[in-house]
Amino acid sequence: MMPRPGLKITTILGIPIYVDTSWVFVFALITYTIGEQFAQMHPQWTDTQHWTLGILTSLLFFSSVIFHELAHSVVAQHYKIRVISITLFLFGGLARIERDPSKAHQEFNIAIAGPLASGFLAGGFFAITLLFPYSQMTGALAKWLWQTNAALAVFNLLPGFPLDGGRIFRAVVWGATKNFAKATRIAGASGKLIAYVMILGGAWLVFHGFIQQGLWTAFIGWFLLNAAQESVAQVAIRETLAGLSAADVMSHEVPTVDGHITLEEYGAEVLRTGRRFHLVLTDDRLVGLMNVHMLNSVPREEWAHNSVQAAMIPREKILWASPEEPLLRLLERLLAADVNQMPVVSGTENGTHVVGMVTRDSILRVVQTGAELGPLTPSR
Numbered sequence: 258m259m260p261r262p263g264l265k266i267t268t269i270l271g272i273p274i275y276v277d278t279s280w281v282f283v284f285a286l287i288t289y290t291i292g293e294q295f296a297q298m299h300p301q302w303t304d305t306q307h308w309t310l311g312i313l314t315s316l317l318f319f320s321s322v323i324f325h326e327l328a329h330s331v332v333a334q335h336y337k338i339r340v341i342s343i344t345l346f347l348f349g350g351l352a353r354i355e356r357d358p359s360k361a362h363q364e365f366n367i368a369i370a371g372p373l374a375s376g377f378l379a380g381g382f383f384a385i386t387l388l389f390p391y392s393q394m395t396g397a398l399a400k401w402l403w404q405t406n407a408a409l410a411v412f413n414l415l416p417g418f419p420l421d422g423g424r425i426f427r428a429v430v431w432g433a434t435k436n437f438a439k440a441t442r443i444a445g446a447s448g449k450l451i452a453y454v455m456i457l458g459g460a461w462l463v464f465h466g467f468i469q470q471g472l473w474t475a476f477i478g479w480f481l482l483n484a485a486q487e488s489v490a491q492v493a494i495r496e497t498l499a500g501l502s503a504a505d506v507m508s509h510e511v512p513t514v515d516g517h518i519t520l521e522e523y524g525a526e527v528l529r530t531g532r533r534f535h536l537v538l539t540d541d542r543l544v545g546l547m548n549v550h551m552l553n554s555v556p557r558e559e560w561a562h563n564s565v566q567a568a569m570i571p572r573e574k575i576l577w578a579s580p581e582e583p584l585l586r587l588l589e590r591l592l593a594a595d596v597n598q599m600p601v602v603s604g605t606e607n608g609t610h611v612v613g614m615v616t617r618d619s620i621l622r623v624v625q626t627g628a629e630l631g632p633l634t635p636s637r
């Protein structure tokens with residue numbers, strides 16, 4: 258659910274700025290493309306000039322994207338929404354904020370700040386092109402940057418979620434209908450529509466000989482389609498799980514096994530009962546957690562010679578949940594740690610004890626059922 262942030266490059270206004278590994282590829286590609294373009298347009302310049310300008314333009318483009326994301330961030334901070342990070346990835350940037358804005362006009366203002374910032378930069382670089390002719394390096398650089406920033410502003414204004422324009426669109430529908438979930442679905446559907454148009458348009462371009470432009474258009478469309486589907490699914494999950502906690506879905510039955518039994522015997526127990534995980538007790542003390550995944554990580558022929566204790570997740574490495582933990586956060590922790598179940602412990606005056614188990618499946622069942630029933634009440 259949470260992408261790894263990547264490499265941290267700097268901190269601006271208290272916001273850490275990361276670059277995704279894919280950005281390295283984009284940086285090289287853009288530098289190369291610009292360098293080639295300048296070499297064609299300005300054969301009188303030296304190779305060093307072409308490549309210096311290529312790198313410089315790339316760096317300024319990169320700064321332009323950060324500027325765009327900072328614009329979103331400053332407005333979010335104005336509404337007391339904490340900005341967790343800014344990450345630059347394959348198709349631009351992403352400012353991660355701690356929560357969705359609580360009012361439609363706040364979302365509108367946060368979303369529109371980005372394209373306005375890009376438009377402002379486009380205007381600034383355009384003004385520079387008026388002062389320096391295209392035959393000079395400054396003029397050539399400014400022309401590339403004003404056009405690219407203008408394209409960035411326009412592209413981001415397309416009214417499909419999760420683009421800025423989609424957020425603006427959602428804010429308008431949200432404000433008009435007072436129904437956040439409905440607004441998200443409409444903006445998501447519009448995002449998918451735009452993505453399909455781009456994919457088909459890209460294919461049309463390819464068949465008419467514009468292979469490079471066509472492939473790029475289709476590729477960006479495909480990327481948008483995934484992003485739109487994912488955003489809508491995430492909002493749906495968040496809504497279904499809102500207000501639920503670990504205690505709501507945990508199973509109170511917590512199967513146990515003795516740590517001394519062999520893996521062979523454990524395998525037989527799993528097959529007999531169909532239970533896929535157990536707390537491991539040795540002399541009545543909790544020492545670890547055992548499951549089918551750990552069993553399968555040991556080669557079959559070694560099962561007879563190894564005990565459960567040797568293969569289990571030791572007690573100090575187990576991730577625990579509390580009964581009050583919000584289900585959404587718990588699901589995020591399960592996914593982040595790539596584990597399938599977590600014991601739920603409750604603290605009393607007699608010390609802590611295990612009261613249940615939460616599995617990834619049990620949470621996903623809630624999500625699935627929520628999707629079948631649909632929202633019972635509009636949440637906002």
Ligand SMILES: [Zn+2]
Nearest residue numbers: 371372413421
């Ligand atoms: Zn934006």
